Each structure stands twice: as C-alpha cells, then as structure tokens.
Amino acid sequence: MPRIVRCPICRTEVSWEESPHRPFCSERCRLIDLGAWSEGRYRVPGEKVEPEPEREDSDDEEGSL
Numbered sequence: 561m562p563r564i565v566r567c568p569i570c571r572t573e574v575s576w577e578e579s580p581h582r583p584f585c586s587e588r589c590r591l592i593d594l595g596a597w598s599e600g601r602y603r604v605p606g607e608k609v610e611p612e613p614e615r616e617d618s619d620d621e622e623g624s625l
C-alpha cells in the first residue's frame with residue numbers, strides 16, 4: 561500500500577516510496593524549501609545576533625582623531 565504525502569511546497573501528492581525527493585515532489589521543491597529555511601535562520605538557537613541593543617542614536621559625534 562503506497563503511502564501518499566503532500567509536497568510541503570506545492571501540495572502535489574507524491575508517493576513516499578517512489579519519490580527520491582520526499583517529502584517533496586521534486587528536487588526543485590526541495591531546493592525551494594532549503595532556501596526558505598536558510599532565509600529564516602536568524603532564529604537558529606545558540607546563534608543569537610542582536611542588533612546592538614545598547615546603542616541609542618549616537619551617530620559618531622565624538623570627533624576624536
């Protein structure tokens with residue numbers, strides 16, 4: 561009995577046993593998902609990048625040198 565899953569990207573039904581790119585329907589959708597994931601990787605735990613929270617608006621007005 562073939563298991564049918566839906567491609568998370570385009571919602572095409574694919575056979576789990578037969579698709580080499582499961583759960584995606586094709587390599588294209590797999591790559592799309594990879595790209596989407598890496599764009600969202602600002603939230604990777606353990607890799608916090610905070611945009612200078614202690615800075616208010618000091619715009620280089622020191623004039624030293």
Ligand SMILES: [Zn+2]
Pocket residue numbers: 567568569570571572584585586589
């Ligand atoms: Zn797809």
